[in-house]
Amino acid sequence: MGAMKTPGVYIVEKSAFPNSAVEVATAVPAFIGYTEIAINGSVSLLNKPxxxxxxxxxxxxxxxxxxxLFALPEVADGEEPALVCGEKxxxxxxxxxxxxxxxxxxMFFGNGGGPCYIVSVGDYKAEEISADALKAGIATLLKEQEPTMVLCPEAVGLKDKELCFSVQTAMLSHCGYDMRNRIAILDVYDGFKDRKDPTGDVVLEFREKIGSSFLDFGSAYYPWLNTSIVQDRDLSFLNFDPETLKALLDEELKKRPEDKQPLIKEQIDKLGTEMDAIQRDTLNKTLMQISPIYNGVLKETRRILNLLAPSASMAGIYTMVDNTRGVWKAPANISVNxxxxxxxNITNExxxxxxxxxxxxxINAIRAFVGEGIKVWGARTLDGNSLDWRYINVRRTMIMLEESIKNASRAYVFDPNVAATWINLKSMIQNFLNGIWKRGGLAGASPEDAFSVHVGLGDTMTPEDILxxxxxxxxxxxxxxxxxFIEITFQQQMQKS
Structure with missing residues (x-):
């Protein structure tokens, strides 16, 4: 307060408690990819988180x-066909x-996802997925402090696998070098293939191409997942070239009794003609009832669309685990919805x-267990040889602690660099860490075993530092x-009675 010059009573308030540190959000992924539109009212959201x-x-x-859109090309002799219809x-x-x-x-919201950021880098009119567009989308996150995860699930849709790896290394660089407050969740290119596939070992190739920088800021999962996201109602004859589909259904028609062929032919001939929504729905249901090959085509189409990389599902699981158990719980031994x-299918070996x-x-495995369902069965970062950063929850917990304390300490910038400030800062950090320890986020039977905070002249600073x-x-x-790894030892003992 100012100097007292007028007689009277003056009130002086003193703070009895130090500032408090607020725990930052830990499960806010940022998704980068293509969307149908990107607009908020009249404002474009293209390339804007x-x-x-x-x-x-x-x-x-x-x-x-x-x-x-799908095609139905005929396969050559000796190749494995997906569908057989007469001579076709x-x-x-x-x-x-x-x-x-x-x-x-x-998949993200179905597995427990919550708040997230979307970076739309283009719409469905794009002729192909662009690696440059995805990288530009990553760069837009430089000014966003809230995201804690970065995902580019469409990177595995790039035609050139080398471009996919370039996007993924850019994600790691963004997380581990530019920001250092988020992790990248990566997918294995062609992760639906077995490692013994004749075209090569997809996991080995991923490891070779991903580089060796900032691996502790990334995690990867294998294999891809056969999901149930796309349903029968989401598909119809509109997803196919009408002439190709007609030719296939005409081949099936030859095996039908002659007296029923005209009625079925009438339905087939409607393909490619202009119809309203009700007529299209009626024709689709009719074809599903009268044509086994049409049902087979839709089933195979649904299988292709439902084969998805697992990164978004994992982001949802990270969010669910953080909200129910805490960021310090490893996001593993959790069912995937x-x-x-x-x-x-992966064995123990x-x-x-x-x-x-x-x-x-x-590479963290996703495995099927009899009677238990599909579970995430791994919790390691890509830096598995590091004793410091081997586990995903360790890296993410440390990010949370660093960001929370960093944000709270900003209140002391430009305060006097003296013992009073040091004590306040130390008390604030100790109170915050004590709360984390009580919730099970730090290891130790007592606070003294779980954490310690050091600050002061002769301890962490020299006189030159203060100057x-x-x-x-x-x-x-x-x-x-x-x-x-849990080891349980069994040993026989002598009979006692």
């Missing part, structure tokens, strides 16, 4: 699902650009190299690590 909290908001600002042997092949962000968002099966490879680039305006604080924390 935009926060949403539900699928309803995604529909409002970014639109709905793409309309995938065909496969179902997607001809449109594989935009999957919409389906991935359904809306999943029918993993694209590849096959997981050994995924989990503990010589390179340290651990230069530097206040140094050292915080030591014992982070909770998961019980990844």
């Amino acid at each position: 935009f926060r949403i909290t539900s699928m309803a908001e995604f529909h409002a600002f970014f639109g709905g699902a793409p309309t995938p 042997k065909v496969v179902v092949k997607q001809t449109s650009v594989p935009f999957t962000l919409y389906y991935q968002m359904l 809306s999943v029918i099966s993993p694209a590849v 096959e997981q050994e190299d995924l989990n503990v490879p010589l390179s340290g680039k651990a 230069e305006g530097i206040l140094r604080v050292t915080v030591l924390v014992a982070i909770v690590r998961p019980a990844e």
Whole structure:
């Protein structure tokens, strides 16, 4: 207060308690990809990170699902056909650009997802997925402090796998070098293939191409998932070239009794003609009732669209675990929702190299267990050889502690660099860490075992530091690590009675 010059009573209030540190949000992913629209009223959201909290908001600002198009090319002799109809042997092949962000968002919210950011880098009119566009989308997150995860689930849809790896290394660089307050969740390119596939080992290739920088800020999952996101009602004859579909159905018609052929032919001939919504729906239901091959085509199409990379599902699981158990709980031994099966079944022996490879680039497995369902069965970062940053929850807990204390300490910038400030700062950090310890976020039977805070002249600072305006604080924390391997010893003993 100012100098007292007028006689009277003056009130002086003194703070009895130090400032408090507020725990930052830990589960706010940022998704980068293509959407139907990107608009908020009359304002474009293209290449602008935009926060949403539900699928309803995604529909409002970014639109709905793409309309995938498929072809039915005939296969040559010796090739494995997806469908056989009389003399025709065909496969179902997607001809449109594989935009999957919409389906991935359904998986995210279906597995416990909450608030997130969307960066739309283009619409469904794009002729292909662009690696440069995805990288530009990553760069837009530089000014956003809230996101704690970065995902580009459509990167695996790039035609050139080398471009996919370039996007993923850019994600790691963004998380571990530019920001250092978020992690990247990566997908294995062609992760629906078995590691013994004749075209090559997809996991080995991922490890070789991902580089060796900032691996502790990334995690990866294998294999892809056969989901139940796309249903029968989402598909119809509109997803196919009408002439090709007609030719296939005409082949099936030849096997029908002659007296029924005219009625069925009448339905087939409607394909490619102009119809309103009710007529299209009626024709689709009629074809499903009278044509087994049509049902087979739709089933195969649904299987292709439902084969999704697991990163968005994992972001949802991270969010759910953070909200129910805390960021210090490893996001593993958790069931994955809306999943029918993993694209590849993995045994214990096959997981050994995924989990503990010589390179340290651990790939977390998603496995099916009899009677338990589909579970995430790994909790390691890509830096598996590091004792400090081997586990995902350790890295994410440390990010949370660092950001929370950093934000709270900003209140002391330009305060006098003296003992009173040091005590206040130390008390604030100790109170915050004590609260985390009580909730199970730090290891130790007592607070003294779980953490310690050091600040002061002769402890963390020299006289030169004070002259230069530097206040140094050292915080030591014992982070909770998961019980990844549980050993139970059995031994026989002598009969006692």
